[in-house]
Amino acid sequence: MPMPTEERVSRLVAGLVAGRGFDLEGVEVSTAAGQTRVRVIVDSDDAADLDSIAELSSEVSARLDEADDEFGAYRYLLEVTTPGIDRPLTADRHWRRARGRKVAVRLRPGVKPPEPGLPTAFDARVGALDGDRIALVVGGKRAPHLVTVALGDIERAVVEVEFSPPGARELELAGGVATGRPPAGADAAELTAHTVAASDSTEGTME
Incomplete structure (x- = not known):
């Protein structure tokens, strides 16, 4: 059978x-x-x-x-x-739906980080998707700021589990959480x- x-x-x-x-x-x-x-x-x-x-x-x-x-x-x-929650982001729709969420990003070998001092593997908060580039909020709660990365330069990105809310400025730069999605930092309920x-x-x- x-x-x-x-x-x-x-x-x-x-x-x-x-x-x-x-x-x-x-x-x-x-x-x-x-x-x-x-x-x-x-x-x-x-x-x-x-x-x-x-x-x-x-x-x-x-x-x-x-x-x-x-x-x-x-x-x-x-x-x-x-x-x-911790599924990899592999398609444009995954990035759109993950807006406002914290992700662990790893760049492809040979790709330079989007700013000096940033390693090739880093945590960020997902911002807006614009064509083939994704805006990412780096710097955490203390020094949040935006960088952009080409999707083709990302080897792997995985949404991270969060149990505390992000900083207000982080979330503002990200453009908020995607419509219809639970608030960032509410992963216990999710x-x-x-x-x-x-x-x-x-x-x-x-x-």
């Missing part, structure tokens, strides 16, 4: 996800202790509420259940959830919301 592949699940659910106004950020298929888990990760410009996630989960589950010609009778546990969404799973059979 074949195991459903991440690529095939992505093709099956992409239309449903887009129809609900979400972006499909990834699909993970894993098996542990005899249990197959299908995890569908979605996001949108507006913060996803649990009701929307639950409705999408029901539609995705029904679509996978119809896929008997490809997968046969295969029991699985479905999770439809939003990305974790972690709880994400866990609730992830636990809203559906057990089904692809048959």
Whole structure:
């Protein structure tokens, strides 16, 4: 009995996800202790509420259940959830949605930092995206100021977990937090919301 592949699940659910106004950020298929888990990760410009996630989960589950010609009778546990807080920023939409958030940035080898004295790996707060360049607030609460970096010069950028609010000037320079996103420094609440969404799973059979 074949195991459903991440690529095939992505093709099956992409239309449903887009129809609900979400972006499909990834699909993970894993098996542990005899249990197959299908995890569908979605996001949108507006913060996803649990009701929307639950409705999408029901539609995705029904679509996978119809896929008997490809997968046969295969029991699985479905999770439809939003990305974790510390996910890497790899697309323009990720940067837009992360505005106001603190990120750990690592530049590509050979790329010069945007200002003298700044290392090639540094913390910053995400500002506005302008074409292929991102504004970043560096200097922390004591000396916040803006620099800009070409997205192509960034090897890796990951949103960092924060439990205390940023400085007012930091947030002002960043242009505030992206619309529909929780305030910076409120990650305890966001972690709880994400866990609730992830636990809203559906057990089904692809048959």
